[in-house]
Amino acid sequence: MTTFADGVLHTHRELDDMLGRRWRKPRFVKRPWLRWVLGLGFLAYLIASYTTVEVNWNRVYEGLERGWKFVIAFASPDFFSRSSDIWDGMVESVIMTVAASVVGIAISIPIGLGAARNIAPLPVYLICRGIVAVSRALQEIIVAILLVAIFGFGPLAGFLTLSFATIGFLSKLLAEDIEAMDKVQAEAVRASGSSWLQWINYGVQPQVMPRLIGLSMYRIDINFRESAILGLVGAGGIGATLNTAFDRYEYDTAAAILILIIVVVMALEYLSGIIRAKVQ
Amino acid sequence: MLRLEKLTKTYKTGDQALKAVDLEVPEGQVMALIGPSGAGKSTLIRCVNRLVEPTGGKAWLGDIELTGLSQGGLRKARRRMGMIFQEYALVERLTVMENVLSGRLGYVGFWRSFIRRFPQSDVDEAFRLLDRVGLLHMADKRADELSGGQRQRVGICRALIQDPALLLVDEPTASLDPKTSRQIMRLIVELCKERALAAIINIHDVALAQMFVQRVIGLELGSIVFDGNPDALTPEVLTQIYGEEDWEATIETVEDEDAEVAAK
Numbered sequence: 034m035t036t037f038a039d040g041v042l043h044t045h046r047e048l049d050d051m052l053g054r055r056w057r058k059p060r061f062v063k064r065p066w067l068r069w070v071l072g073l074g075f076l077a078y079l080i081a082s083y084t085t086v087e088v089n090w091n092r093v094y095e096g097l098e099r100g101w102k103f104v105i106a107f108a109s110p111d112f113f114s115r116s117s118d119i120w121d122g123m124v125e126s127v128i129m130t131v132a133a134s135v136v137g138i139a140i141s142i143p144i145g146l147g148a149a150r151n152i153a154p155l156p157v158y159l160i161c162r163g164i165v166a167v168s169r170a171l172q173e174i175i176v177a178i179l180l181v182a183i184f185g186f187g188p189l190a191g192f193l194t195l196s197f198a199t200i201g202f203l204s205k206l207l208a209e210d211i212e213a214m215d216k217v218q219a220e221a222v223r224a225s226g227s228s229w230l231q232w233i234n235y236g237v238q239p240q241v242m243p244r245l246i247g248l249s250m251y252r253i254d255i256n257f258r259e260s261a262i263l264g265l266v267g268a269g270g271i272g273a274t275l276n277t278a279f280d281r282y283e284y285d286t287a288a289a290i291l292i293l294i295i296v297v298v299m300a301l302e303y304l305s306g307i308i309r310a311k312v313q
Numbered sequence: 314m315l316r317l318e319k320l321t322k323t324y325k326t327g328d329q330a331l332k333a334v335d336l337e338v339p340e341g342q343v344m345a346l347i348g349p350s351g352a353g354k355s356t357l358i359r360c361v362n363r364l365v366e367p368t369g370g371k372a373w374l375g376d377i378e379l380t381g382l383s384q385g386g387l388r389k390a391r392r393r394m395g396m397i398f399q400e401y402a403l404v405e406r407l408t409v410m411e412n413v414l415s416g417r418l419g420y421v422g423f424w425r426s427f428i429r430r431f432p433q434s435d436v437d438e439a440f441r442l443l444d445r446v447g448l449l450h451m452a453d454k455r456a457d458e459l460s461g462g463q464r465q466r467v468g469i470c471r472a473l474i475q476d477p478a479l480l481l482v483d484e485p486t487a488s489l490d491p492k493t494s495r496q497i498m499r500l501i502v503e504l505c506k507e508r509a510l511a512a513i514i515n516i517h518d519v520a521l522a523q524m525f526v527q528r529v530i531g532l533e534l535g536s537i538v539f540d541g542n543p544d545a546l547t548p549e550v551l552t553q554i555y556g557e558e559d560w561e562a563t564i565e566t567v568e569d570e571d572a573e574v575a576a577k
Binding site: 215217218220221222223224225226227228230231232234235236239240242243 | 362364387388389390391392394395396398400402403404405406407411415416417418419420423426427468471475481
């Protein structure tokens, strides 16, 4: 041992200490007492919150029967006795969806560019992030209630609501995709002496296009489903028809409407799958 | 042709990547820039075309002073400096032809480039360049379908179609196998000779640099510590640039390889 040089001897000693010692992955919360307090505290909170939820079992028993009727109605959906109402509602919903999606996506693209920190200057970034934040903070139903109050009942309020909601959704996700792009590909385009617009068109757009198309398809899907909800607050579309059907206790007609909504959403889902596979 | 005067870059973190670098590259000279990782090689060439903004000093391309240019002036100046990148930096979802033609963006208006209607002379030149590097039949393939060596050759076409006076080349062979690396280096050097282009080539591989260039600059911690003929790279010089290591093997290999190349 003494024949070893100083440095070598030293490293051997450190290793000797380590050999035979147990190894565990370092804990996320290092202090044991804090780890236990956090864990037990969460468990206690969970138990406390479950016990505060009251369940009226008699009411549930009565409701089960009503629910069952509703479920049974799906076995015999009635597409025909209100067919013209359903058709009008559907057409209105589709128009609302398409119009709102086109307008929303068109506005989302410049805002999405502005909300990406790696390509927008700070003032533009802050403004665009602000718009995104406002749009995301206000839930569709709340916006719809406000817009129905301003523009009256009907699909105009629904169209505006969906456009507004699309902006928050799409701009944010587009901006995040732009922020995650490969910087060097864009840099190479800039190095050729391109203008800003050319840089976006050649260096940025090809990188984010598949995601933009995928998100747009997804948003069209969401907008259609939302259009069914917005009818409940008077903003037009198939939701208004559905609401009327519920009010009249016409569960078979309501079931027919729900089935149609499901079919349309599934068709959109299938379509977007095909399109996304094409553009990747 | 390119002249750097006390070019300095200090990053926001306080790291001095370039310490008042003075350098002159005459017309038509192909020059290698060697040095350890973090020596400032990449920063140096990016400060020339201002993908990275230098914090001090001046850079002259011919009689144009680059560091003081406005956005418009900078765009015009960038057209005269073609850049070739490490890992190719092709826009992967664009076709080979779109990638090559993107080298003309500084010359054509937005609308023409947006609808992909480039002047016929540009399109012809793109075909000529692709033919020169042996990729004419790949013109409509997407860039991400190509192999590494093929991608780098497209990158070379993109730089050359700019009709540059200077090539800035950043680790062109970093992700290529040894044979392809040599082919790419040979191609770059040949094309520079054909077109009387000057080039600054950042490169890790000392042996490869020695095989192909006329002049080597050694950069260490943001300062030039060697400037001379490739033959003058002795073990002492390499120790000064990279630190202590057994350099005899590196240099000997180079001589062997040179002989081998000469034999062909």
